Amino acid sequence: DTGVSQDPRHKITKRGQNVTFRCDPISEHNRLYWYRQTLGQGPEFLTYFQNEAQLEKSRLLSDRFSAERPKGSFSTLEIQRTEQGDSAMYLCASSPRVRDRDYNEQFFGPGTRLTVL
């Protein structure tokens, strides 16, 4: 199965610590997205990349959050000085270019569940 993979699947950390998550998209998908999902809610958009360029960031992405996709393949999401409110599932998705425009399908990974104590 060559779906989107995320690592780690679970992370427990103490408030104030830094954490980093990794996402490996489906091969040759040039768009990569990060979403956050809190309990009982649907995913909320955080940011997305086209190749290595970060094209949009949500207002949800405070300055403690940074995402990179240095070579246009895997991506990392780092949260500095974690807070209890950061506890959530962090989902990564990737999307292929199907036509000249429109990346119609977003395929999600299994997510990284973050618990901040």
Add this chain to the structure above:
Amino acid sequence: GEDVEQSLFLSVREGDSSVINCTYTDSSSTYLYWYKQEPGAGLQLLTYIFSNMDMKQDQRLTVLLNKKDKHLSLRIADTQTGDSAIYFCAEKPISGGYNKLIFGAGTRLAVHP
């Protein structure tokens, strides 16, 4: 504004049809999606419909779109216990540059014998 609403819970008997409903607000949305999420897992893309269509069928799944009322539904025929999950409706509006998906809070489908 961007808002997608779904009922929170649906319970059906195994073998019956399930209908999950969704309303969205942004008429500019080009595509509308249904995703399935099982416990502890990511989201699985089930199907999606282009906004100029009013129906799409894919095996046991039928999507109906009423663009005038901004209403989307997902019908699952012959519902099985393996269909128990949370189902998310999502839109892809112009306000998001046609890039990001806006999700509802999800409908939890419980299938009982």
